[in-house]
């Protein structure tokens with residue numbers, strides 16, 4: 101089976117401002133640089149796959165249909181900017197009362213493994229871009245290359261990761277810088293520069 105390289109992208113704090121628990125696309129401010137980042141990554145041959153924890157469902161702030169509608173609007177915005185997203189995978193669960201977790205919340209690799217199965221992705225040649233320690237750990241759990249962005253909670257995350265001795269492969273100011281760095285790495289698909 102042909103496999104594609106992917107860039108997994110966190111949503112809140114990475115592609116759009118992290119405003120808590122938006123229930124409607126009108127509450128979502130997508131960073132203009134995110135459109136350019138996705139456009140460049142697609143042009144370089146990467147699948148662009150959003151992986152997001154939306155515990156607002158588990159917490160009862162909005163339901164699955166509202167999140168689905170928000171994500172339809174989100175994908176339409178990217179498509180309108182000539183930057184289509186390949187897929188959005190969400191974990192809807194709130195952390196359990198006893199602290200036990202589902203199998204799809206980052207940093208567990210569930211959503212990434214599902215995406216790899218459904219989209220035919222080469223995880224070892226893929227990247228994960230996000231603003232929290234769990235995003236970096238998710239990338240590592242998948243065997244992908246983790247990139248931290250300093251938007252959203254990125255500055256706090258950088259300090260937290262350093263304190264734990266965990267290093268992302270790269271730290272970028274934002275998602276567009278992350279995309280540029282990823283494309284610079286080149287890689288087995290031959291889409292990037294040698």
Ligand SMILES: [Mg+2]
Nearest residue numbers: 110112113231
């Ligand atoms: Mg985030």
Ligand SMILES: [Zn+2]
Nearest residue numbers: 191193202204
């Ligand atoms: Zn989950």
